[in-house]
Amino acid sequence: MILYQAPRGTSDILPHDQAYWRYIEETVADICRLYGYQRIDTPVFEDSGLFVRSIGEDTDIVEKEMYSFNDHGGDLLTLRPEGTAPVCRAYLEHGMHNLPQPVRLYYITPIFRYERPQAGRFRQHWQFGFEGLGSSDPALDAEVIEMACVLYRRLGLRDTVLKLNSIGCRNCRPQYLKCLEEYYSKKIDLLCPDCKRRLERNTLRLLDCKQESCMPLTEQAPKSSDSLCAECQDHFDFLKKYLVIFDLEFDLDHRLVRGLDYYTRTVFEIQPLGEKGAQTTLGGGGRYDDLMEEIGGRPTPGVGFATGIERMILNIKRQGIVVPPLPQPTTFVAFLGQEAKDKAVGYVAQMRREGIGAILASGNRSLKAQLRHANALGATSAIIIGEDELRDGMIVWRDMTRSEQQRLSFEDALKRLKK
């Protein structure tokens, strides 16, 4: 029996899957270049307080999903459970308000949440996300949303839906929450146990309940988008206008509230069409105008988006999208006998010095075995050194795809390989 395996909810990304990762990383980097977003990398762990304050005490993440620990100095630290707060922390810490605003940043990083794993859900997963910081212009919201949609389109992911909502700001939301509370209090006997608790602690999340019994209630519930203050209404109207200009279709969903407390005004999610189950969200985000203040900075608005890389790959595979293959090793070097092996060792070193990928046969196996190996590796060509070649100062250069070969000097073979 094997003594150790990857911890629950984590997995190894094996070579045969790397092509998917590179495909996404390259697409992401290209889009970010196109939209002027610059990469930022923040530590894997942060002060626990950063997450507690920004995400919210009464969220699932803070209540039961954080990987927190005391280090040897007694600091309470937490493995990053989401990407936005660290970026905001870095913005404040490095005085980025002195840069031209808005500051556009992106990250690609592992995320840790203690959850029960299932399809498309892990304890460690990767997220790609980007944030526009220092502007409350609804055009920035639109840009972020459009950029997210373009990402999926570029990856080849079709059949996605964009869900959109506005949950107001600290001026208009309290009043809305009061309405909501009143509405649900009257129906308290009909609520599921979870919702009774939500009514006490996190009213907004009542809308999120998927229980059969609560569904009809949420349908009738007051909508946040009907209670927006003038500024929020304006913001939302402009956003929708820009989305139309971008030619983006969106579904207004008054039940969309998101699971993090820091959102204000805009919230959105992108989901694959036709996938059932609740964990299929590809990505989501929104505006968080109070977050910087909450973690001790000057008031700084922001809007962002994050998407799960494993979920993108899951959908890429489901939709049968073919990703570009990783470059294969080019030339395999086979030999017969120790003397030839000595020569081969020198040759591969020289090849690599000149930028030509080379793999030396292992051990002292039969030529048949060596070529079988070359074939299995997908080598496009092979160099063979036997006794005759050693004697004549030549090598055999074999084209593995065409099954043709000829004798050349090593130097001539090098020239060919460089082309």
Add this chain to the structure above:
RNA sequence: GUGAGUGUGGCCAAGCGGUUAAGGCGCCAGGUUGUGGCCCUGGAGAUCGAGGGUUCGAAUCCCUUCACUCACCCCA
């Protein structure tokens, strides 16, 4: 945290109480003297997830435990 399903060599998988636990993929080696991809032959590799119990006898039955998978909650 709750519910369901599954655990047999690296992977897939038969076997469901009785002698040395099929088969396929993969790996290794051969098929005459220095040559791959197809084919043929052979080989290595399994304390049948772990622990306990029932039995003359268990991979096969029972209990416990662990892991994995899927679903719920919630999220990416």
